Amino acid sequence: MIIVNVRQLVKLLFYFLAVMAVFVFYKTYGISMLFLLVVGLLALKFVPALVIPIAIIALLVHSTGGFSFIADILEIGIVLIIGVPFCVLTYGCLCEIREVIKKKLEHK
Template identity: 45%
Template sequence: MIIFVSIKKLVQTFWWLILAMALYVFYQTIGLNMFFLFVLGLLALKFVPVLFLPILLIAVGVHFSGGFSFIADLIVWGFWGLASLPICFAFAESIRTSIERKKQENK
């Protein structure tokens, strides 16, 4: 019995195998979050290039925080920033008025 093998299909299968192994090693190295963002970034580059920069910024945040927890941290920081803004403004205003009063006393 003779088995016909297409060399083209055999080489194509070999390249798919190498790609699958590379993706597995990449996934094991960087983790699920970054793998997801990598795939999302590649899809954005292909279909919606405008979204690449926001995805890149999110990927940088995920890389340095180890997960998507930086989004919750930014929300908390923003809340505390808004809550402390009137206090900081009042403090800066009192400092400004006391400096102006000292300048007027020196004249």
């Protein structure tokens, strides 16, 4: 005769439902969103101040399909930090060179 504890059976049912929910979430959104879900839930429990930044990162991950937005932000930052000042300096130098060439052509 098998003795079945109803409380343990209900607990096992809830564990099964939780595992199935995690599996469906994984199949629908992918491993990166599952990772951010776990990190977000841990942050909600231990560090509630990090929930909003993690939610923003999760939205960016969902919209780009992965963590590639980090590389895009770094690339844009490098272009803005290096490229824009270089363009301004180049424009200034080209204007000066144009003026010098104009003056030399006028004197001839």
